[in-house]
Amino acid sequence: MTTYFEGYQRKLRLMMRLTLRVLAARLHAHSTSSTSMAYSAKIGPSILSSDLSCLGSECVRMMECGADYLHLDVMDGHFVPNLTFGHPMVECLRKSVGQDPFFDMHMMVSRPEQWVKPMAAAGANQYTFHLEATTNPGNLIKEIRESGMKVGLAIKPGTTVEELAPWANQIDMALVMTVEPGFGGQKFMEDMMPKVSWLRSQFPSLDIEVDGGVGPDTIHKCAEAGANMIVSGSAVIGSDDPRSVIALLHTVVAEAIQKRSLDR
Numbered sequence: 114m115t116t117y118f119e120g121y122q123r124k125l126r127l128m129m130r131l132t133l134r135v136l137a138a139r140l141h142a143h144s145t146s147s148t149s150m151a152y153s154a155k156i157g158p159s160i161l162s163s164d165l166s167c168l169g170s171e172c173v174r175m176m177e178c179g180a181d182y183l184h185l186d187v188m189d190g191h192f193v194p195n196l197t198f199g200h201p202m203v204e205c206l207r208k209s210v211g212q213d214p215f216f217d218m219h220m221m222v223s224r225p226e227q228w229v230k231p232m233a234a235a236g237a238n239q240y241t242f243h244l245e246a247t248t249n250p251g252n253l254i255k256e257i258r259e260s261g262m263k264v265g266l267a268i269k270p271g272t273t274v275e276e277l278a279p280w281a282n283q284i285d286m287a288l289v290m291t292v293e294p295g296f297g298g299q300k301f302m303e304d305m306m307p308k309v310s311w312l313r314s315q316f317p318s319l320d321i322e323v324d325g326g327v328g329p330d331t332i333h334k335c336a337e338a339g340a341n342m343i344v345s346g347s348a349v350i351g352s353d354d355p356r357s358v359i360a361l362l363h364t365v366v367a368e369a370i371q372k373r374s375l376d377r
C-alpha cells in the first residue's frame with residue numbers, strides 16, 4: 114500500500130523530471146537559435162565616391178581605416194543611367210591590393226549573366242546581381258556559385274521583398290537598395306526599412322545589406338530594421354575622419370545585433 118508520503122514523493126519526482134525536460138528544451142532552442150543568428154556587423158565603403166584615379170590607394174586606405182569589405186559599383190549605362198568600370202579594372206585592383214580585401218560586386222548591369230566568369234577570374238568574391246535584370250535568377254545563382262563566388266541578390270526600391278523571398282534560401286546576401294541605383298550621394302529612403310525588417314524576421318541568419326544614403330544620420334534605422342552589411346559611400350569617403358565613421362557605423366549595427374539576440 115502506498116503511503117501519503119510516498120505518493121507525494123512520486124509526484125515531486127515527476128514534476129522535477131518535467132521541469133528538467135522543459136529547461137533542456139529551452140536551452141536547446143536557445144543554442145540553435147543563437148547559432149542560426151550567425152551574421153555579424155560588416156561595413157563596406159562604396160569606392161564610387163572616391164578619387165577614381167587613385168582607386169588602389171583609396172581601397173587600401175579604407176581597409177586601413179577598419180572597413181570589413183569593399184563595395185564595388187559596376188554600372189553599364191543601360192540598367193542605370195551611369196557608367197563606371199568593369200572586370201579589367203577589378204583585375205588591376207586585385208593585383209594592387211592583394212588577396213585579402215573582400216570584393217562585393219554590385220552589378221548594376223542589364224545582362225548580369227555575361228560578367229560572372231570574367232568577374233570571378235578578375236578576383237571578385239561576391240557577385241550581387243539585380244533581380245530586375247534577369248529572367249532566370251535560379252540559373253544565375255547556380256552559375257555564380259559554380260564560378261566560386263558568393264551570391265548577392267539586390268532589389269531596387271520599386272521591387273517588393275516578396276519577389277526576392279523565393280530565392281532567399283539560395284543566396285548569401287540580400288541587398289535592399291535605399292536609393293534608386295545609379296549615383297552616389299543621394300538621400301536615404303527610410304520607407305525601405307519595412308523590407309529589411311520583414312527579411313530579418315523571415316530569414317534570421319541571412320546577410321542583409323543596405324546601400325544608398327547610409328551614414329551616421331541614418332544608420333540607426335538600418336540597424337534597428339535588421340541590416341548587418343552596411344554600404345556607405347559619401348559619408349565615409351567624404352569624411353575627414355573615415356576611421357571614426359566606420360567605427361561608429363560598426364558599433365551601432367553590432368549593438369543592434371546583440372540586442373536582437375538577447376530579445377529572442
Ligand SMILES: O=C(CO)[C@H](O)[C@H](O)COP(=O)(O)O
Pocket residue numbers: 159161162184186219292293294295296297298299324325326327344345346347348
Ligand atoms: O549603388 C550605389 C549607387 O547606385 C552606391 O553603392 C551607393 O549610392 C553608395 O553611395 P552613397 O553612400 O553616397 O549613397
Ligand SMILES: [Fe+2]
Pocket residue numbers: 159184185186219324344
Ligand atoms: Fe552599390
